Amino acid sequence: MTPEISGFSFPNDVHVWWSLMIVMYPYITGFVAGAFIVTSLYHLFGRTEFKPVARLAMATSFAFLLVASLPLQLHLGHPERGINVMITPHFTSAMAGFGILYSGYLAILVLEVWFVWRHEIILRARRTRGVKRAFYATLALGTYDTGPRALEVDHRAITLLAGIGLPGACMLHGYVGFIFGAIKANPWWSTPLMPVIFLMSAAVSGIALLMVLYQVVSKLRARAPDQPCVSALARWLWFFLILTITLELLEIIVMAYERSESWLIISELLTTRLQFSYVTMQMIVGGLIPLILLAVVVLMNRYLHERVRNTLSTVAAFLCLLQVFSMRWNIVVGGQLMSKSLRGLRSHYDPEVFGREGILMAITLFAAPFVILWVFDRVLGIEEPEAAAAAAPPARGEATEEGSIHAA
Amino acid sequence: MAPTSTTSLPVLQPEPATPTPPEYGRRQFLADVMRLSGGALVFIAGGTVADALAAVAGKPRGEAYSWDEHLYAYLIDTSKCIGCGSCVRACAAENKVPDGFYRTWIERYVIGMEQTHVDSPNGGKDGFGPVQVGFTATKSFFVPKMCNHCRATPCVQVCPVGASYRTKDGVVMVDTERCIGCAYCVQACPFGSRFISPVTHTAEKCTWCYHRVTKGLKPACVEVCPTGTRQFGDLKREDDPVRLAIARDRVEVLQGHLLTEPQCYYLHLDKEVR
Numbered sequence A: 001m002t003p004e005i006s007g008f009s010f011p012n013d014v015h016v017w018w019s020l021m022i023v024m025y026p027y028i029t030g031f032v033a034g035a036f037i038v039t040s041l042y043h044l045f046g047r048t049e050f051k052p053v054a055r056l057a058m059a060t061s062f063a064f065l066l067v068a069s070l071p072l073q074l075h076l077g078h079p080e081r082g083i084n085v086m087i088t089p090h091f092t093s094a095m096a097g098f099g100i101l102y103s104g105y106l107a108i109l110v111l112e113v114w115f116v117w118r119h120e121i122i123l124r125a126r127r128t129r130g131v132k133r134a135f136y137a138t139l140a141l142g143t144y145d146t147g148p149r150a151l152e153v154d155h156r157a158i159t160l161l162a163g164i165g166l167p168g169a170c171m172l173h174g175y176v177g178f179i180f181g182a183i184k185a186n187p188w189w190s191t192p193l194m195p196v197i198f199l200m201s202a203a204v205s206g207i208a209l210l211m212v213l214y215q216v217v218s219k220l221r222a223r224a225p226d227q228p229c230v231s232a233l234a235r236w237l238w239f240f241l242i243l244t245i246t247l248e249l250l251e252i253i254v255m256a257y258e259r260s261e262s263w264l265i266i267s268e269l270l271t272t273r274l275q276f277s278y279v280t281m282q283m284i285v286g287g288l289i290p291l292i293l294l295a296v297v298v299l300m301n302r303y304l305h306e307r308v309r310n311t312l313s314t315v316a317a318f319l320c321l322l323q324v325f326s327m328r329w330n331i332v333v334g335g336q337l338m339s340k341s342l343r344g345l346r347s348h349y350d351p352e353v354f355g356r357e358g359i360l361m362a363i364t365l366f367a368a369p370f371v372i373l374w375v376f377d378r379v380l381g382i383e384e385p386e387a388a389a390a391a392a393p394p395a396r397g398e399a400t401e402e403g404s405i406h407a408a
Numbered sequence B: 001m002a003p004t005s006t007t008s009l010p011v012l013q014p015e016p017a018t019p020t021p022p023e024y025g026r027r028q029f030l031a032d033v034m035r036l037s038g039g040a041l042v043f044i045a046g047g048t049v050a051d052a053l054a055a056v057a058g059k060p061r062g063e064a065y066s067w068d069e070h071l072y073a074y075l076i077d078t079s080k081c082i083g084c085g086s087c088v089r090a091c092a093a094e095n096k097v098p099d100g101f102y103r104t105w106i107e108r109y110v111i112g113m114e115q116t117h118v119d120s121p122n123g124g125k126d127g128f129g130p131v132q133v134g135f136t137a138t139k140s141f142f143v144p145k146m147c148n149h150c151r152a153t154p155c156v157q158v159c160p161v162g163a164s165y166r167t168k169d170g171v172v173m174v175d176t177e178r179c180i181g182c183a184y185c186v187q188a189c190p191f192g193s194r195f196i197s198p199v200t201h202t203a204e205k206c207t208w209c210y211h212r213v214t215k216g217l218k219p220a221c222v223e224v225c226p227t228g229t230r231q232f233g234d235l236k237r238e239d240d241p242v243r244l245a246i247a248r249d250r251v252e253v254l255q256g257h258l259l260t261e262p263q264c265y266y267l268h269l270d271k272e273v274r
Helices: A021-045 A048-067 A070-075 A094-127 A130-140 A148-181 A194-221 A227-258 A262-269 A275-299 A304-333 A359-379 A385-391 A400-408 B025-042 B049-059 B088-096 B154-158 B184-188 B220-222 B242-248
Strands: A005-008 A343-348 B072-077 B104-112 B116-119 B137-146 B164-166 B173-174 B229-235 B264-268
Touching: A005 B116, A021 A048, A021 A070, A021 A148, A021 A194, A021 A227, A021 A304, A021 A359, A048 A094, A048 A194, A048 A227, A048 A304, A048 A359, A070 A359, A070 B220, A094 A130, A148 A304, A194 A227, A194 A304, A227 A262, A227 A304, A262 A275, A262 B137, A275 A304, A343 A400, A385 B164, B049 B164, B088 B104, B088 B220, B154 B164, B154 B184, B229 B242, B242 B264
Parallel strands: B072 B264
Antiparallel strands: A005 A343, B072 B229, B104 B116, B104 B137, B164 B173
């Protein structure tokens, strides 16, 4: 399957080496950073309206972080040597930083998750028996103190860890942008704006995912989503979407206005090969439309019926998820459709369906964090016990199966 | 390709010109033990039996090659290239380059006052057939391309495990035993000189035929070039023609604005060539 070339490409420049997996990598890492930003808004910046989603956000960040390195691993020519990036890093490489940033952030997040769920772990250790009890006792790490002073220490530890975790999350994702932005050979990637764009769109994807998750979880638990929380999510999503779209437009406007030597080929790339994924998806369907929908939610908040607000915000959030995926695709794949000869473009890249770097694998990778979230909920309970107990209507037995675990 | 490493092995040299003692004395015995243990060390360290024997015998296999004594550079005179493709074929044969991938290739430029046509069918491996362009061509020429063995090379910079490296004698190479196949170097090379081999699943590129040049031979492409377009030289030799050309002629490098300091120098390069 030889790609068709228009114009002239360097003969080795006709392959898409960075496949769908490298599109999935920043997409998944983006959720890690974005969801963490939401928990930080609650834990660090005192945005109490995010309380209903704060624990969900942290669990989401954690679940996505666990799979974040898999797409990289799957894409390697020699996956069995992948660990060498961690144990024998070559520090002039941007990629070598991955091991440090990833493991550092993982350590912080695991600690924070432990502190946030410590009380819950102890409660469960106390009320279970046998193997389960041993399991929770192990998780409790030998401390069973739930007195007010201990909880105060927990709270301070959480704030401190969130304080370290927020820059950690920003760096983890800004760094993903740096991997592309620091490649001077590729003018579609090489801009200092790249890490910033990645970071902003990570916030968009994280908040959007939480909006969708929160609505779905509320539906599953037959409970109305907390409206101040939905409004706040919509407001912050709108804010980060505005920043993202502005930066993404600025990037190409500067190129066009400067008439940089690469603009001729990049404009052709955007209007031909990437017309659907860039113009249609990234800018209109995923950009302009949610921008308008969210503007309605934010500016007309007072006049909106609950259901209208929920629907508008969820649709907008879903479109934002498409926007961010398209953006990752356009950067990663788009940058490889264009030859470094700046004279040629190759035909579309169609990822394989099966196989290590195929579409099925990508879907599996995207689904895996939700499975992890489900397991997390069974084991630790994502919702705060008192919230679940207060909100679970005792009459509806079947719908509150999840909630009843915490209420028990 | 990893360099043939006969020279880098820890070879124990014999004492220079010591008068041989009449009988097998203590001194001789100790010297032999030293040599034998050296051989054993080489053997244990993963050297071949031949290497170990060479160490015991006190002399390296073949000519001693020291990479401190060389600094290679490449010169391409585009005005001489006839686009015969011998170099591309020789390279493919010498280095077993997989079909559809190129360690070296030739580009054809057909240029008019308003437009430019560039092509490189099969990397120029089969030569070039006639071409029809839709404009009045005013000049046409061929440009051989390959890895530029840059001094400040981005490919070595971005390798996350240090599998890409630059030798002391100025050749950029890939350690296929170490390469994880992440393709970051392929993305970072501004010249499109690298690819991921479908055979080894590691990065592959021109090595200036390091296995040949360390034996005093020329790279295969230079060896077969019928017009002298391609020249290989050693900057550490005062009278080297390539060194003299770089020193005295007006030479150009590809994409000089990226400051990668290519060590492939071009004579008579046109502004259309990138």
